Amino acid sequence: MERLAKNEEVCVPRNSLSCVLSKCKCKGAAFTFKKLIKGFFEPEQLVDRKAVEMATSNKIMKAIKSKIILNKIKPMQISLY
Numbered sequence: 001m002e003r004l005a006k007n008e009e010v011c012v013p014r015n016s017l018s019c020v021l022s023k024c025k026c027k028g029a030a031f032t033f034k035k036l037i038k039g040f041f042e043p044e045q046l047v048d049r050k051a052v053e054m055a056t057s058n059k060i061m062k063a064i065k066s067k068i069i070l071n072k073i074k075p076m077q078i079s080l081y
Contacts, residue, residue, distance in 0.1 A: 004036075005066035010059055012039075029068050036064045 001011040020039060024032040037046075040060050054061045 004060075004063040005070055008059070008063035008066055010063035032068055033064060036067065037061075040064075 002014040004010045
């Protein structure tokens with residue numbers, strides 16, 4: 001298991017994280033964000049949830065955001081939709 005991002009509580013299998021991130025090379029932050037979310041949530045879990053609420057209150061979302069920032073992926077406006 002590997003921490004999704006430094007100083008975050010969320011851990012994922014090392015192989016699955018490497019596989020997802022290898023598909024995201026040169027794709028940008030929004031693409032990477034969507035691929036990482038896909039591995040943690042089912043679509044019905046995100047229905048009727050506000051992006052701001054998810055980003056600030058959910059440990060997984062905070063870890064995904066940290067991973068994107070720490071990997072120095074080009075910052076973009078990221079949406080859950």
